[in-house]
Amino acid sequence: MNLNAILHGDCLEILRTIPDNSVDMTFADPPFNLNKKYNSYSDRRSLDTYLFWCKQWLTEMVRITKPTGSIFVHNIPKWLTYYASFLNEIADFKHWISWDAMSTPLGKSLMPTHYGILFYAKDRKLNKFYEVRHPHKRCRKCNVLLKDYGGKKAGLHPFGPLLSDVWTDLHRIKHAKNRDAHPCQLPETILERLILMTTDERDIILDPFNGTGTTVIAAKRLGRKYIGIELDKQYVAIAEEKLRNVRPDSHIEGVWVSKYLNGIATIRDKDWDVLQSHFDIPNPIPLLEYKNIVYKNGKIHKHTHIMDKTENLLVLSFDDVMFVER
Numbered sequence: 441m442n443l444n445a446i447l448h449g450d451c452l453e454i455l456r457t458i459p460d461n462s463v464d465m466t467f468a469d470p471p472f473n474l475n476k477k478y479n480s481y482s483d484r485r486s487l488d489t490y491l492f493w494c495k496q497w498l499t500e501m502v503r504i505t506k507p508t509g510s511i512f513v514h515n516i517p518k519w520l521t522y523y524a525s526f527l528n529e530i531a532d533f534k535h536w537i538s539w540d541a542m543s544t545p546l547g548k549s550l551m552p553t554h555y556g557i558l559f560y561a562k563d564r565k566l567n568k569f570y571e572v573r574h575p576h577k578r579c580r581k582c583n584v585l586l587k588d589y590g591g592k593k594a595g596l597h598p599f600g601p602l603l604s605d606v607w608t609d610l611h612r613i614k615h616a617k618n619r620d621a622h623p624c625q626l627p628e629t630i631l632e633r634l635i636l637m638t639t640d641e642r643d644i645i646l647d648p649f650n651g652t653g654t655t656v657i658a659a660k661r662l663g664r665k666y667i668g669i670e671l672d673k674q675y676v677a678i679a680e681e682k683l684r685n686v687r688p689d690s691h692i693e694g695v696w697v698s699k700y701l702n703g704i705a706t707i708r709d710k711d712w713d714v715l716q717s718h719f720d721i722p723n724p725i726p727l728l729e730y731k732n733i734v735y736k737n738g739k740i741h742k743h744t745h746i747m748d749k750t751e752n753l754l755v756l757s758f759d760d761v762m763f764v765e766r
Contacts, residue, residue, distance in 0.1 A: 446668040451648035455500035464643035469514040510638040532564035571709040593726035631658035632698035653679025
């Protein structure tokens with residue numbers, strides 16, 4: 441099995457060459473069948489043809505996932521309902537993660553404002569899972585916590601709350617200058633969060649629709665092994681070029697974290713005992729209502745693909761989506 445590689449070819453053909461129970465986490469963000477403009481794939485198939493194809497690669501994803509492993513599938517809710525009906529027969533449902541994303545009105549319907557991520561375990565009883573935390577959400581103008589904790593402020597966690605199945609703190613890539621030549625590109629922080637939740641260092645991550653490399657980049661940055669599968673040569677070339685400039689450096693003193701802009705988007709709850717010594721924490725804790733915790737060391741590696749600009753001075757502001765003036 442080729443590790444730390446992007447394999448060019450049809451996902452079904454390549455998936456069938458991978459041994460049973462050999463991958464720790466599989467993630468798929470397949471074509472949406474919405475006539476999007478991919479280079480090497482026609483994104484407009486009949487309903488029966490599309491669903492039959494989806495059932496094939498979903499079955500392969502579950503087959504190659506280890507008994508302790510996790511399966512994630514990202515798509516619009518319409519298709520996820522079909523995927524869930526397939527997966528319920530061969531894996532164990534854990535969560536439907538709702539990822540907040542702006543959209544436009546479609547007419548005579550509710551305005552769609554989220555994507556879904558199905559989270560299945562190969563075996564629920566054996567599944568590897570870590571609770572993770574995200575920063576407290578704050579008012580961008582006054583910096584006060586958005587949630588009213590009432591008389592429970594003394595029990596606040598300094599970094600932030602445990603993650604729920606509704607994600608409003610990670611956002612789509614909005615600006616064209618930050619996007620690759622691909623119609624559907626996810627932010628790397630989404631994948632980093634899933635990877636921190638369900639894998640350990642050196643575990644194997646596989647994405648059968650690699651695109652321009654979001655999953656494999658996140659895996660490499662977090663010290664995991666990876667396999668990407670991609671049908672289009674141009675997307676393979678873009679992903680490989682980006683990977684050359686990525687290092688497994690998304691950590692604080694050896695503790696893996698997900699970084700975003702000049703802040704931190706996700707940590708594991710179990711790692712806080714080690715991480716907290718690297719932060720100045722308001723004392724007493726109820727002061728967190730108005731004051732942020734601050735990273736002591738003053739610098740943090742920023743996600744970038746230009747190696748000579750990998751450090752920025754840090755003023756760590758843990759607001760709702762890590763907005764820091766640059």
